[in-house]
Amino acid sequence: MILKCFGAKLEWSSHVYASVKIWAPWNLEIGAYSSLGPKVDCYNQGKIIIGENTVISQKTYLCASSHDYNLKDFPLVLKPILIGSGIWIAAEAFIGPSVIIGNNAVVAARAVVVKNVDANTIVGGNPAKFIKTRKIE
Template identity: 35%
Template sequence: MKSEKEKMITGEQYNPNDNELQKDRRRARFLARSFNIICESDEEIRMSLLKELLGSTGESVHVESTFHCDYGYNIHVGENFYASFDCTILDGGRVTIGTNCIMSSGVHIYTNTQSLKVEERIMGIEYTKPVTIGNNVWIGGRAVINPGVTIGDNVVVATGAVVVKDVPDNVMVGGNPAQVIKLIK
C-alpha cells in the first residue's frame, strides 16, 4: 500500500494532513525561514540551507529572500538559476527547472490542486501535477505557473501572466490566460 507521500509525488489523490507530510512541511518551513533570515553576505550558509531544502541544484544558484515552498525536496533547479524576491513554489508534485532560468519577483509555481468534486474538497483531498520549465527561460514578475504546465526552452513569460497550458519553445507568452504574443528567433 502506498504512503500518502508516495501518492502525492505520483499525482494520485492524497491526504495532505498525513503525519509524515505535516512533518515534511514543518521541515521545509524551518529551512526556508532560516534561509530567509540569514544575511545575504553569509553566502555559504545560505547556499548550504538551500541545498538542504531543495531536491537538487546546479552549482550556480541564487535565490533572494523571501522564498517559500511546501516541501522543497520536489524542486530541482539547473545550473545558473536565479529567483528574485518573494517567489513561492508549492511543490507537492515535482518541479523541474532547466539551466539558465530567471524567475522575477513574486513568481508563483503551483503543482497542488483540488478535485472539482465538492465532497472531495470538503474532505481535504488533493492531488498534484508536475511542472516542467525548460532551459533559458525568463519568467516575469508576479507570473503564475499552474499545475501540470510544461514550458519549453528559450521562453519569456510576461509579467503578470497566468500560464494554464503548455508553452512551446521559442515564444513569448502573456495575459490571463497566457497566450503566445510572439515568436522569438
Template identity: 35%
Template sequence: MPQKLRHFRVPEGFRGRSKVEVQLWWIVQETIFAWSPQFAYPFRAWLLRRFGATVGRRVLLRPSAKFTYPWKITLGDDVWVGDNAVLYSLGEITVASDSVVSQGCYLCAGDHDYRVSSFPIRARPITVGSGAWLAADVFVAPGVKIEDGVVVGARSSVFSDLPKNYVCFGSPCKPVKPRECVDVDLDIGWGRQ
C-alpha cells in the same frame, strides 16, 4: 454537490517526508534562510540541498523566496529565483538551467479535485525548460510544461503548456511571437546575430 471539507484527508506519503521534517524545513525557511544576507546565495542553495532539493551551480535564490517541500524541487545551473517567488511544490517542480523565476511568481504544483465531495488534493508537476524567463508576478498552474527559451510576460497566468522559443503573455497566457535572441560577445560587449 460542493465539497464537504470534513471528509478531506491528506493522502499517506503525499508530502514526501514526515510531518516533523516538513515543520523543521518551514522553521528553517522562516528564520535562517529568510534572515541570511542578500549575498548569501551559496548558503541558501546549501540549505535547500540539506533538505533534499537538487540545486545546480551558481544558483541565485533571494532570501524571501519560498519553497514548500524542497525535496520536490530541482533547479539547474545558473537559475535565478527572485524576491517573494513561491514554488508551491506539492508536486515536483523542475526549473532547468539558465532560467529565471522573477519576483512575485507563483508556481503552483498542486490542486484539489473539485468534482469529488472530499476535495482530494492532487500533486501535478511543473516543468520550466532551459533559458526561460518568467517575468514578474507570473502564475503557473499545476501540470504545466513551459518549453526551452520561453519568455512569459509580467502578470501572465499560465494554464496550459507553452511552445519552445516563444514570447507569451496574457491571462490566459498565449504565444504571441517567436523569441529572437542575440548572442553577446562578453569580451567586447556588442551583440551579434
C-alpha cells in the same frame, strides 16, 4: 546549503533569494545558472523542475498541485511543473499545475499560465496567449 539539507537538488551556480517561499524543498530541482527571484512563492507539493539559465522573476507564483473537484472531499492531486532552459518568467506571473514551459520561452509579467508554452515563444495575458516567436540573436 539549507535547501540541500532538506532535499532540494540545486546546481552550485543557481541562486535562490532569501525571501523565496518553498513549500517542499525535496520536490525542487534547479539547473545551473538559474534563479528564483525575490518573493517567489514555490508551492511545490508536486515536483517543480527548472532547467539551466532560467530566471523566475520577483513575486512569481509556481503552483504544482490542485484538488479533484469531481469528488466531494476535494482530494489533493499532485501536478508537477516543468520549466525548461533559457526561460524568463517575468514579475508576478502565475504558473499553474501540470504546465510545461519549453526551452527559450518568455512569460510576460503578470501572465496566468494554465496551458503548456511552446519553446521559443513569448506569451502573456490572463489566460496567457501566444504573442510572438522569440528569435535569439
